[in-house]
């Protein structure tokens with residue numbers, strides 16, 4: 001059950017960050033100011049899904065990982081620390097800042113710089129979450145192979 005919750009929370013976190021990234025990039029290229037403002041508000045609201053999913057994925061991962069000596073588990077822990085720091089120190093402040101800039105109709109150089117930083121930090125977290133998912137799937141207990149047949 002814990003493993004299922006862990007994998008589901010991790011998948012929700014990855015899907016949410018990817019959706020934020022894709023909608024942000026798409027609307028920056030194709031959208032007008034109103035569309036950009038709407039995406040900024042949605043990203044902020046979506047934090048209510050992303051933050052709990054990250055906490056559950058990380059906490060259940062730490063609990064599942066207790067006692068493992070595997071380098072893959074150590075790598076997952078290391079990545080999760082970067083993911084959390086990136087989220088708390090870069091992505092969340094950027095989401096708040098960009099939402100207030102967009103609300104004020106302020107699409108100036110500072111908006112562009114913060115937007116670029118947010119997209120880079122988002123891409124880093126998508127990569128690290130994907131690597132954690134890949135390593136999680138490879139840690140999955142393999143079904144026992146049928147014993148070789150005699151004769």
Ligand code: HEM
Pocket residue numbers: 003004006007009010011013014057058059060061062064065066068073076077080129130132133134135136137139140141
């Ligand atoms: C602190 C961070 C994390 C640690 C220490 C960790 C640790 C682990 C461990 C030890 C397992 C294998 C458990 C077992 O087979 O009994 C596992 C499975 C898994 N993890 Fe993580 N994990 C972390 C974060 C993540 C994240 C962020 C994701 C996804 C984005 C993820 C996705 C998965 C998946 C898909 C599985 C396989 C589930 C299954 O077998 O059905 N993990 N993790």
